[in-house]
Amino acid sequence: MASEKIILSGDEAVAEAALCCGVNLGVGYPGTPSTEVLEHLSKIGGKAQWAPNEKVALEVGAGVGFGGGRTIVTMKHVGLNVAADPLFTLAYTGTKGAIVVLVADDPGMASSQNEQDNRNYAKAAKLPMLEPSDSQEAYDFMIRAVEISEKFQIPVMLRMTTRVCHSKCIVDRWKPVEQPKVFDFELAVKERVMVPAFAKPAHVRLEDKMKQIAASAEANVLAQKETGSADLGIICSGISYQHVKEAFPEASVLKLGLTWPLLIEPVKEFVSGVKRCVVVEEGDKFLAEAIRAAGVEVEAKADAFLFGELSVSRVKKLVAGDTTPEPAAAPGRPPQLCPGCPHRKSFEGLRDLNCIVSGDIGCYTLGTLPPFNAMHTTVCMGASIGVALGLRRSLKEEDARRVVSVIGDSTFMHSGLTGVAEMVYNRPATGHLLVILDNSTTAMTGLQEHSATGRYLNMEPANQINIEAVCRAMGVDHVDVIDTTVEHERYMALVKERLASNDVSIIIAKRPCILQIKKLAKFQKGGAK
């Protein structure tokens, strides 16, 4: 195939590269800004599927790699917290086929609950991490990640950030498409069974692999040096590189494509060739600290730049050491629940009954804003249930009886099931009430299907998990399914009754998201995208 140039977002470029590498499976859980990778992979003919959560996604990916196939596992930054358990031990087991773990960080929190910098995970889990700075590199580095993963038999992390995921630029798709391959099973018990006797040598092997990677040609080509003025040298990676090139066109620049393991030799050589060397990075002072720990003196950014995204103007200030506060951008229109959104009625009821609402993450988190003011805690996906059960243990009885958990259907399948197990097993003296807002989609991240919608990622019909039956089977005392928009009186009466009792109860507020209804109508007309 002749190379072909088109405009792609970073997410789309990764998907195109995954297709070229012949991945057997793309698997993940939706989360801004990573969601479009699997959606695009499916659209261009690759096999892609949504797992119930990121941990399961990575475990499925592990199996693909153990079998010898290639996989890309996608998630947003906080998804890696959920998947961290398999991640750390997969570093020990290694893999036969390529496992690429794409994590999309969100500095500036365009749509996230924290700004965690996942480069720290690469260091903690001892895995190589590549960081593309635009869509072309997203494409190229996905291919490099597959090569490194298979050569060194280790999962590779591909770290993107919101601006790399969602910005578009011209991409040269230079690699011909390969078909996925299947393999004979190969027994490798000492590599794949992590009991202490096998894990001890595996840890030693891992440290050794990381040293080999740091010394390899594959890693060293990813450190790109651009010699400019000797007065100012800048070390950077990812999107920061683009801002640096615009802010300081004359500076010497060292762009690290591989940010872990740190390649200290090219860094030393670069630093020795410039009078002043500044590390420009978003998020934590990860590179600066690693370089200094290796005994090379570089300037780290001021604490003021730990927060938010960088930009051309912020990079100028960072290099000048200027920490004066920046003019706040004018606030745009805040998001709100769509007019006609079924969540509205559910929240109006909880507000009018003066409930203490332990919330979760989804469109419905907007229930915390006026006119509802009906969500009082939000931590992470699935936390609504555990947090509420804890509240009921520490509040005085009249307040404990006002505590309600609220969770969406996608979040329930992601991490609500274990919360229900806790509720049924360690039931508080006052019982508890969980409201599942079942709008038949993952609306927040752009209407993705999940294990309880009855459709696959590509919209074909799938087995549908019956949430009501699951809750009953788990031993919940009362499970009611209700459309809170048409049976509002009944909803109010039920909430009151359940809160007054000492039972553990679930109300499933069931009515599809209005945008999901539109999407399905469009799909049925054959206009599926």
Place this chain on the structure above:
Amino acid sequence: MSKAVTNVLFAGIGGQGIILASDLLSEMAFRCGFDVKKSEIHGMSQRGGSVSGDVRFGEKVYSPMIPAGEADYLVVLSEDQVEVCKNMVNENTVILTPAVLGDFDPGKSLNVAMLGALNAGLKLDKEIWFGLLREHFKGELAEINIAAFERGEASVK
């Protein structure tokens, strides 16, 4: 380098077609032979929040984000977004709001009509524009959008 790059900022409300307008301009710039980068902020746009798209094109573009104060054109589909974008403009920025269209109401083609108004300044090849619109919009929608583009362009001249 900054004037070798043209910076167009689009702003509006979720659902108005800001992302499509910025995608079309990016594709257009690409077809005209420029390097191009596009970036967008669309947090939770389904719920009527502010949406913006930065398109930058020229010989070589690095950052995908328009630096504060450096928009050459600000195209808003909802008047109140002019205020939201005030830190992005300078005294030479051309600001285009739906008011430039006068009594022409393009309905759902507002985004394309505003691309026409923008092209009065950018002067990119109209045949390439029309080809692009025909690829993007099917059937009679293509002609409706081409007409909206032309009315938009004419209203600024």
